[in-house]
Amino acid sequence: MAVNAPFYTDVLIIGAGPGGLMAAHALAKLGIGVKIIDRRGPNDKYGNADGLMSRTLEIWQSYGLFDRIASRACPVHLMIGYEQSGDGISRSVPTTNVVVPARYQYDFGVAPEIIEEVLRRSMEETGHRVSQRLSPAYIDRAVCRDEPIKVILRRLSLESNINGEVKSVLSNGHREFGPDTDDSEIIFARYVIGADGAHSWVRRHFDIPMEGDQTEYFWGAADVAVTTTFPDFRAKCVIQAATGAVILIPREDDKIRIYVQFDPSEAARDESGRISIPSDAATSMVLDKAKIGLRPYEISFTHVFWCTVFTVSQMVAAKYSVDNRIFILGDACHTHSPKAGQGANAAIGDAHNLAWKIAHVLRGWAKSSLLDTYEIERRRYAQDLIAFDKIIAEALDGGTAADYQSLLHQQNMFTSGIGIRYSSSLIIDAGLPKGAAHLEAGYRLPPVGLNRLADWRPQELQDLAPSDGTFKLFLFPGNILCESDASRLELFCAALSSPPAATEWLGTRVRIYTILDSEKEKAMWNNVPLILRDWKRVFVAASPENAYTKFGISREGAVVLVRPDGHVSLASMLSTSAAAEIMTFFENI
Structure with missing residues (x-):
């Protein structure tokens, strides 16, 4: 050996x-x-x-x-339900598959x-x-x-x-x-x-x-190519037939994924009582169940790419x-x-x-x-x-x-994953004043459009936070041409960069972006404090979906710290207290 x-x-x-x-x-x-x-x-x-x-x-x-x-x-935009009706099934009102605000208003079947x-x-x-x-x-x-x-x-x-x-x-x-x-x-x-x-x-x-539990729910699944009289095989369909539930999900290259529900009594079991069905028998079981469940529509399977049966843990x-x-x-x-x-x-x-x-x-x-x-x-x-x-x-x-x-x-x-919220030591809740009423620490950073101030290039906020291993610090100071807003930003930057240790993590672990609520015709990218003065990192809120409005940015401005995985660690008012909290966070991490 x-x-x-x-x-x-x-x-x-x-x-x-x-x-x-x-x-x-x-x-x-x-x-x-x-x-x-x-x-x-x-x-x-x-x-x-x-x-x-x-x-x-x-x-x-x-x-x-x-x-x-x-x-x-295959983008999946559409969901349709079918109910048992007489000897067959009847169609309900179609709906949008993804109904929450999201950058991508669809799923992928793939x-x-x-x-x-x-x-x-x-x-x-x-x-x-x-x-x-x-x-x-x-x-x-x-x-x-x-x-x-x-x-x-x-x-x-x-x-x-x-x-x-x-x-x-x-x-x-x-x-x-x-x-x-x-x-x-x-x-x-x-x-x-x-x-x-x-x-x-x-x-x-x-x-x-x-x-947890090993349930008695018993299902079959198959990836297939079909010819069918069923009109909605390119939509996500949930079908409650007399023989049990059938789910169809459109896939790439005209394929579809089919799930069919079995009664546990239909299962063959081994000596220990676990479901044990040969693969050739499983395929015929799944396809036959799908055919019966879709009646009065006809379906034939031109190719079976994969098939299995399983119980649910x-x-x-x-x-x-x-x-x-x-x-x-x-x-x-x-x-x-x-x-x-x-x-x-x-x-x-x-x-x-x-x-x-x-x-x-x-x-x-x-x-x-x-x-x-x-x-x-x-x-x-x-x-x-x-x-x-x-x-x-x-x-x-x-x-x-x-x-x-x-x-x-x-x-x-x-x-959709949009509503996943984390709670751990990486989420800062220090009782600081709220700077963004519609942003909650723990959730992922939402999408919104911006314009880069130096060249007016459109930019998606999420694309400023790629998965490159660095934290992102987004500053929302308000109107840089307003003396009080500009002064508040200067004080924050001074507090953030004053300790010697700050230069290490600001230069390696954190990228800072400034998003202004100024008229792009009047403001210039170099109006910001020196440590923010990078033409690629100064933006203005775009219309019609203004980031300040969407995020509920306060009149006193806001600071948003985003983790390398895109989740918000801190959303607070732009202040020297917030700067101190951020420095403490990086000292303790």
């Missing part, structure tokens, strides 16, 4: 699904050394994710990836392999590649804070099963391997991320329990990390039904939250305690997701399509 020379890296990522690839992509873009492995081979077939939500699209835009995925995805391909290719541009058919075999459980983590990987043979499982037994704390491996690799990493799915090897290796991991050195994300730490389309989005959100924090600690910009906020923020989100998933599951289990449609609209702030 060959053993290669040890490989050293900053972060080892186990699992190259959407979450693992997003983590790898984000870290690589920040200059962090990454090795990412996956148990799958290049030709393995799989399904899983079926779309990206509005907030996830904003995240992709922040990494410069939106156009790459947009060119290959195959997981396309999501992964876009992330993989972008990651490869940084010189990183996925090492495939590798599986973790051993991780040193005695994690020492000052030493790299030792990980042994085993290469899987072509005959290894789809889960990439390695036959093993525990012997004196080490793994012994069966004949389906032929060589191994030793990795030393500062951090390890387990993005290895619902049956996570990393989670099980460290005995992290899942808390609604669980959250008891913890997300081991000593802030080993982390889990995505399905490894939360499992739920796919009916609200949160799977890949939740995993990508986990990765987006975690990557910049690891980068800051590795760069010496933050204490290791910063990593505590990953579990604090994302585990709370996962618990909220499971609670919502239970409501969704109940609505589909015997409820009406109209009720489900209404529920999705009512909860669209959550399902």
